[in-house]
Amino acid sequence: KKTWQMACREEEIPEVGDHQVYDVASLSILVVRVAEDEIRAFHNVCLHRSRKIKAHAGRSEMLRCPFHGWTWNLDGSLREIPCAWDFPHVNAEDYGLPAVQVGTWGGFVFVNPDLEAESLEDYLGELPAHFERWPLEKRYKAVHVARVLPCNWKVAQEAFMEAYHVLSTHPQLLAGIGDANSQYDVWGNVSRAITPNGTPSPHLDWKPSEQDLLDAMTNRYLDEDPAMVLPEAMTGRQLLGQASRVQLAPLVPGAFELTDAELLDSFYYTVFPNFHPWGAYNRITYRFRPHGNDPHHCIMEVMYLSPYRGKRPPPCEIHWLGPDEDFTHAPELGFLGRVFNQDAFNLGAVQAGLRAGVHENLVFSNYQETKIRHWHRLLDQYIEAE
CATH class of the missing domain: 2.102.10.10 (Rieske [2Fe-2S] iron-sulphur domain)
Structure with missing residues (x-):
């Protein structure tokens, strides 16, 4: 409130x-x-x-x-x-x-x-300045999927606030994601992580080729032909950056001036308490809410905000997934539907473990779970102010 x-x-x-x-x-x-x-x-x-x-x-x-x-x-x-x-x-x-x-x-x-609360401008602090190059008001809501998950809303959103879980939860991504090399920043009511893509995880005990990196970033299955074949003397990151500029050029003025980082890396922000817009040209935005007053279930929403040119397309309708449907039942999510399923697989089990009450305090890492630490510090401040 x-x-x-x-x-x-x-x-x-x-x-x-x-x-x-x-x-x-x-x-x-x-x-x-x-x-x-x-x-x-x-x-x-x-x-x-x-x-x-x-x-x-x-x-x-x-x-x-x-x-x-x-x-x-x-x-x-x-x-x-x-x-x-x-x-x-x-x-x-x-x-x-x-x-x-x-x-x-x-x-x-x-x-x-x-x-009596502070203005939205004061609440957001520096966040608008971060998005000046990526104005979300010039996007339209192309995808909106909602699903009820068997866990508390805080448990759900914490799974999307760090890259530490990639090693165990999303091993198929390791060849093309620098999970443990992510940068974490916090200030005011906002936090941010930047996870590099097109670079191998430092956890790997083998060195992926540039084609391996490209395959990982394009979600290639082992029984499929490569989506893109890497030319000589070119890195996978360079090729995907170039392809992304060509794809965005009809929609985004100055697309050819965008950096590889803006096009390929993951910039994921959190605005306390439950809003998670992604920066640069990743389209993702998350919102997490309690499911009524049930502390053991929540609503997770995924939106894709897409650039456009000319008349703004109408916003899509929300797609509510049923109790027997997982994220792959929303084909508009693309390959991320399978990734979200991997995340969701953990969440009910986390909720069950929390309800068991075996230990009173959770253990957070010093750096990779910085965003979560910061979020709980803010929560404590609001509770103490009551």
Whole structure:
């Protein structure tokens, strides 16, 4: 209730009256486009008998509770009470929908239930400066997949905050990823990791050829022909960087000026408490939320934000995976569906181990789990401030 959280993309509420619902634990927040250049957010609760006003996204000329018909204008002011004669004690000025703070960055809409909290700009600190070369507001939501996982939301997101797990969880990637050579940085409410790709893991006891590196980065299976054959006197990293520039050139001005690092390496950020945008030209963004008030399940969301040229394509609909579906049932995720399955395979077992309560304290590494250490330090600060 004290933090800024990503609620939706601006492109998901392009017209006046468009609204999105952001549910997190017991809170429900209604984000509404009230004017071409104005977005507001309110607690999604009727002030009569507390029914949720909106159950899902849509477009409305007004905000009407389905239970008894109490109605508010898009700006949150009270518009109508059926049988108003029976409520002489209700003053319209006192019954506007309770507002929450709202702010935007990178094409995302953020909300904060605490009206006294610092501004979104102050909360994000240096983050916008990091993304000046990679403006996320100039992307569109091409993929959005959600899945309920059998673990606490904190357990789930921690699996995506370090490269230490690659050695054991994603061994197929080792020929082309410098997992243990990752860089970790933390500041304010933000942390970042940079994992180099196109370089072998220092854990390997053999030296991959440049073609091996290329095969690892293009997800080649052993029974498949190489997706790309490396020319002489060229590294796999150089070839993929060159190919990426050619691919992005029709969509991104200045694509041929982008560095290999921007095109190939993994820059993964975390904004406390649950938002994980990737930098450079990797399209990934994660969001993790509690599944209602169940501490043993959570919602993991994966979005791909793609560059475009010309008219912005419409945002995709969210693809909810069923209880018997894994990430490979979302073909739009590509080869990462199999990678996410490897991550998810661990998470229920971690939750079971935590519930066993065998030891009170987890053990974090000094450096490779820096982002997780920093996240828990921030959590402790918020708890202690209560």
